[in-house]
Amino acid sequence: xxxxxxxxxxxxxxxxxxxxxxxxxxxxxxxxxxxxxxxxxxxxxxxxxxxxxxxxxxxxxxxxxxxxxxxxxxxxxxxxxxxxxxxxxxxxxxxxxxxxxxxxxxxxxxxxxxxxxxxxxxxxxxxxxxxxxxxxxxxxxxxxxxxxxxxxxxxxxxxxxxxxxxxxxxxxxxxxxxxxxxxxxxxxxxxxxxxxxxxxxxxxxxxxxxxxxxxxxxxxxxxxxxxxxxxxxxxxxxxxxxxxxxxxxxxxxxxxxxxxxxxxxxxxxxxxxxxxxxxxxxxxxxxxxxxxxxxxxxxxxxxxxxxxxxxxxxxxxxxxxxxxxxxxxxxxxxxxxxxxxxxxxxxxxxxxxxxxxxxxxxxxxxxxxxxxxxxxxxxxxxxxxxxxxxxxxxxxxxxxxxxxxxxxxxxxxxxxxxxxxxxxxxxxxxxxxxxxxxxxxxxxxxxxxxxxxxxxxxxxxxxxxxxxxxxxxxxxxxxxxxxxxxxxxxxxxxxxxxxxxxxxxxxxxxxxxxxxxxxxxxxxxxxxxxxxxxxxxxxxxxxxxxxxxxxxxxxxxxxxxxxxxxxxxxxxxxxxxxxxxxxxxxxxxxxxxxxxxxxxxxxxxxxxxxxxxxxxxxxxxxxxxxxxxxxxxxxxxxxxxxxxxxxxxxxxxxxxxxxxxxxxxxxxxxxxxxxxxxxxxxxxxxxxxxxxxxxxxxxxxxxxxxxxxxxxxxxxxxxxxxxxxxxxxxxxxxxxxxxxxxxxxxxxxxxxxxxxxxxxxxxxxxxxxxxxxxxxxxxxxxxxxxxxxxxxxxxxxxxxxxxxxxxxx
Amino acid sequence: xxxxxxxxxxxxxxxxxxxxxxxxxxxxxxxxxxxxxxxxxxxxxxxxxxxxxxxxxxxxxxxxxxxxxxxxxxxxxxxxxxxxxxxxxxxxxxxxxxxxxxxxxxxxxxxxxxxxxxxxxxxxxxxxxxxxxxxxxxxxxxxxxxxxxxxxxxxxxxxxxxxxxxxxxx
Numbered sequence: 017x018x019x020x021x022x023x024x025x026x027x028x029x030x031x032x033x034x035x036x037x038x039x040x041x042x043x044x045x046x047x048x049x050x051x052x053x054x055x056x057x058x059x060x061x062x063x064x065x066x067x068x069x070x071x072x073x074x075x076x077x078x079x080x081x082x083x084x085x086x087x088x089x090x091x092x093x094x095x096x097x098x099x100x101x102x103x104x105x106x107x108x109x110x111x112x113x114x115x116x117x118x119x120x121x122x123x124x125x126x127x128x129x130x131x132x133x134x135x136x137x138x139x140x141x142x143x144x145x146x147x148x149x150x151x152x153x154x155x156x157x158x159x160x161x162x163x164x165x166x167x168x169x170x171x172x173x174x175x176x177x178x179x180x181x182x183x184x185x186x187x188x189x190x191x192x193x194x195x196x197x198x199x200x201x202x203x204x205x206x207x208x209x210x211x212x213x214x215x216x217x218x219x220x221x222x223x224x225x226x227x228x229x230x231x232x233x234x235x236x237x238x239x240x241x242x243x244x245x246x247x248x249x250x251x252x253x254x255x256x257x258x259x260x261x262x263x264x265x266x267x268x269x270x271x272x273x274x275x276x277x278x279x280x281x282x283x284x285x286x287x288x289x290x291x292x293x294x295x296x297x298x299x300x301x302x303x304x305x306x307x308x309x310x311x312x313x314x315x316x317x318x319x320x321x322x323x324x325x326x327x328x329x330x331x332x333x334x335x336x337x338x339x340x341x342x343x344x345x346x347x348x349x350x351x352x353x354x355x356x357x358x359x360x361x362x363x364x365x366x367x368x369x370x371x372x373x374x375x376x377x378x379x380x381x382x383x384x385x386x387x388x389x390x391x392x393x394x395x396x397x398x399x400x401x402x403x404x405x406x407x408x409x410x411x412x413x414x415x416x417x418x419x420x421x422x423x424x425x426x427x428x429x430x431x432x433x434x435x436x437x438x439x440x441x442x443x444x445x446x447x448x449x450x451x452x453x454x455x456x457x458x459x460x461x462x463x464x465x466x467x468x469x470x471x472x473x474x475x476x477x478x479x480x481x482x483x484x485x486x487x488x489x490x491x492x493x494x495x496x497x498x499x500x501x502x503x504x505x506x507x508x509x510x511x512x513x514x515x516x517x518x519x520x521x522x523x524x525x526x527x528x529x530x531x532x533x534x535x536x537x538x539x540x541x542x543x544x545x546x547x548x549x550x551x552x553x554x555x556x557x558x559x560x561x562x563x564x565x566x567x568x569x570x571x572x573x574x575x576x577x578x579x580x581x582x583x584x585x586x587x588x589x590x591x592x593x594x595x596x597x598x599x600x601x602x603x604x605x606x607x608x609x610x611x612x613x614x615x616x617x618x619x620x621x622x623x624x625x626x627x628x629x630x631x632x633x634x635x636x637x638x639x640x641x642x643x644x645x646x647x648x649x650x651x652x653x654x655x656x657x658x659x660x661x662x663x664x665x666x667x668x669x670x671x672x673x674x675x676x677x678x679x680x681x682x683x684x685x686x687x688x689x690x691x692x693x694x695x696x697x698x699x700x701x702x703x704x705x706x707x708x709x710x711x712x713x714x715x716x717x718x719x720x721x722x723x724x725x726x727x728x729x730x731x732x733x734x735x736x737x738x739x740x741x742x743x744x745x746x747x748x749x750x751x752x753x754x755x756x757x758x759x760x761x762x763x764x765x766x767x768x769x770x771x772x773x774x775x776x777x778x779x780x781x782x783x784x785x786x787x788x789x790x791x792x793x794x795x796x797x798x799x800x801x802x803x804x805x806x807x808x809x810x811x812x813x814x815x816x817x818x819x820x821x822x823x824x825x
Numbered sequence: 826x827x828x829x830x831x832x833x834x835x836x837x838x839x840x841x842x843x844x845x846x847x848x849x850x851x852x853x854x855x856x857x858x859x860x861x862x863x864x865x866x867x868x869x870x871x872x873x874x875x876x877x878x879x880x881x882x883x884x885x886x887x888x889x890x891x892x893x894x895x896x897x898x899x900x901x902x903x904x905x906x907x908x909x910x911x912x913x914x915x916x917x918x919x920x921x922x923x924x925x926x927x928x929x930x931x932x933x934x935x936x937x938x939x940x941x942x943x944x945x946x947x948x949x950x951x952x953x954x955x956x957x958x959x960x961x962x963x964x965x966x967x968x969x970x971x972x973x974x975x976x977x978x979x980x981x982x983x984x985x986x987x988x989x990x991x992x993x994x995x
Binding site: 033 | 843845846853857859861862864865866867869870872899900903904912916919920923925926927929930931935955958959960962963966967968969971972973974975976
């Protein structure tokens with residue numbers, strides 16, 4: 017038996033290309049294409065009175081200028097609302113080019129096509145748009161007050177309103193012996209992949225076929241959306257996703273205005289057109305996430321057990337709602353984490369503001385939900401003078417209670433039922449890893465030296481691998497090489513390696529013989545996309561099932577050829593052989609030849625499948641009625657519901673007594689994503705997620721002024737961390753298999769980022785002795801909080817100081 | 826204008842270069858070397874890092890005309906000068922350490938990492954410590970990896986270079 021690849025820290029097969037500069041990203045394609053650039057709104061809210069393009073017309077190399085007036089049919093209509101939901105009261109989406117109003121700075125108004133990007137940008141600069149400015153609506157408070165409204169025809173800014181309730185939370189809280197209220201606030205951040213969005217279109221007029229390359233997280237979604245907008249049959253559109261330089265959620269949105277305009281213009285001009293987003297465009301005109309205000313009311317008993325939890329959320333969804341209300345739904349359901357909340361009521365309002373749209377960013381609403389729940393746990397501990405880990409343990413769902421039904425509807429429209437997990441074991445691991453029980457002594461010793469250190473803990477549960485489905489296609493070529501395809505896309509997660517590992521084991525072929533294609537509608541048209549940590553769960557399961565089908569067929573054909581029983585055969589190193597008698601065997605490539613009965617030979621090997629070779633059974637047709645030619649397997653994996661990964665983070669921080677600088681001394685992670693396909697890849701995902709969590713907690717925020725201008729739309733001003741800021745991460749794994757899929761795996765992509773804000777707030781709070789309720793927290797904010805605290809403007813945490821025996825001075 | 830310089834050991838010429846055109850644009854669009862990436866055009870992310878006369882620069886911040894008569898080395902040329910070997914030691918270390926995820930920042934990081942190894946271990950000045958590695962890479966943004974595997978890769982490459990300089994077996 018060959019070495020099992022599943023579970024091995026295999027080096028990635030993608031990398032040799034990428035480290036030699038041979039990656040093929042969107043902007044590396046289409047050397048002969050015209051370049052597109054966009055005139056974008058400089059105002060957060062305005063009416064477009066007039067567009068004067070005459071100044072651009074004499075720019076040498078200009079090809080075309082388009083405004084909304086040039087569009088007709090579906091292209092002139094608003095973009096689709098991708099995920100409809102009954103709670104959406106008024107779902108507004110943008111136009112491909114602004115029609116009459118603009119609702120955020122960066123909204124595309126005019127498209128310019130030119131010989132190259134320099135020329136296109138020159139022309140953009142010469143187009144004069146006359147705007148009548150309208151009142152901006154910036155921030156959750158302004159949106160909720162609704163003194164000004166974002167969208168004409170609306171009386172307020174509420175895009176959606178949803179209440180979910182299990183039991184009577186308010187009555188349970190009223191009857192509880194203890195009760196706390198918290199007001200929490202998280203600001204905006206964004207995915208910020210190193211490669212922005214990009215689209216490159218080739219229209220073949222003779223064949224009436226569109227080939228679209230897009231830096232997207234869904235090939236099939238873009239295909240369907242573009243076909244619908246351009247009035248093409250699905251079969252006339254091929255979407256190919258090249259190497260993608262990171263996504264983290266922002267590239268699941270589709271179709272972007274630019275993603276429609278580029279193929280539309282390519283068809284109109286009969287010439288290739290390309291647009292590669294620049295950094296400023298990405299900051300202002302892509303998507304952001306996170307911003308929420310939360311009001312939590314909790315009732316609990318004297319042991320810290322939750323009796324009732326009532327959460328009210330105001331969610332800033334930006335100017336439009338193309339991705340529906342997935343983010344606040346995730347917040348309001350995943351907030352529960354590994355806990356039994358008692359009675360639970362959650363209500364959210366999703367609000368329009370005149371700022372960039374808000375769509376999933378790695379974690380997709382979970383960091384906010386975990387922030388609410390974990391801040392609540394810490395507040396309960398402080399209130400009761402209990403150890404913060406003990407309060408959590410008192411509320412855990414126990415392993416023997418799995419599957420556990422939280423009684424809510426999750427983001428996939430399916431019940432929120434946890435499939436498996438062992439939260440007490442995770443807690444023991446994280447306490448041990450970080451040295452939780454010894455920390456009080458360390459903190460006291462540090463304080464005696466005039467240092468401020470603190471420790472924090474945060475737990476999460478993450479629904480991963482939601483449906484509806486993903487497909488796998490596995491084919492053995494007559495050369496013996498194996499081609500694997502799945503429809504979802506990859507943007508750095510190493511899917512080509514992980515999926516090859518799975519197929520190698522299922523089929524018994526070496527990984528070096530396997531090539532994997534993702535995100536290409538020519539190879540696998542039925543697909544959903546890459547989001548919600550679903551790549552390994554969904555496509556991993558799908559290719560495993562497809563490989564099993566193929567194997568069954570291979571063994572059947574080989575059994576005929578070897579005159580053996582299929583049950584006695586195995587595939588080892590790409591060769592089908594009789595168990596125990598390896599000399600009796602046949603290469604998989606030869607089986608592939610035999611699987612396709614031929615009239616014509618095309619090479620030496622194929623002669624074996626032609627009609628006058630060997631003995632034929634004249635009672636059966638060459639291809640049986642229930643069979644088909646070729647050695648391939650296709651299958652689809654459609655889960656009953658999501659599978660729930662979980663984890664716990666613990667962090668030790670030191671805050672400078674003078675400057676309030678926050679330094680992370682240790683960052684520990686215990687992570688349970690079921691069976692690990694490739695520990696090297698999973699650890700990389702955790703490291704990257706933690707870096708984004710730390711970034712969101714300490715450095716990154718989208719700084720809009722009251723007029724709706726994004727003040728920090730560059731890497732100079734938006735503080736994305738370098739290697740000098742990100743801490744070393746200590747990781748321990750727990751593997752609780754999922755019973756829902758054939759491989760026992762759970763998603764891992766988002767986990768690292770989820771508890772970042774919660775755990776760092778907890779540690780800073782522990783170091784300082786007063787509550788941290790707003791994130792991110794910068795040194796200057798902490799400095800000001802200290803001053804308020806010193807003046808009595810913030811109450812000390814009850815129990816925080818008593819835990820350490822330090823005087824409450 | 827016509828710009829003539831050396832890229833990865835090979836003389837190249839680009840004609841009709843506009844005065845405002847960046848070295849990055851010329852490399853990518855005129856010379857067929859798309860390995861260096863455009864991710865911010867402000868010299869903040871380091872994805873376009875190349876050697877210019879042996880010093881690392883952001884190719885987006887260098888006007889193409891400034892490269893006239895000089896030597897440029899890009900990610901495509903990292904493994905070639907010695908000739909023969911498939912991958913340069915820093916590339917090999919990135920592969921082994923799992924330092925690549927989406928790969929978009931990788932070309933710039935490889936050049937910057939190669940520069941650090943060249944300044945330290947290859948000159949017999951020892952293996953740089955964690956802080957020195959992080960500081961040297963602190964002009965290169967990566968959004969995927971959290972840098973940990975990258976730092977590990979640089980350490981690995983430096984250790985091997987150090988062993989080679991000291992005559993130790995690899």
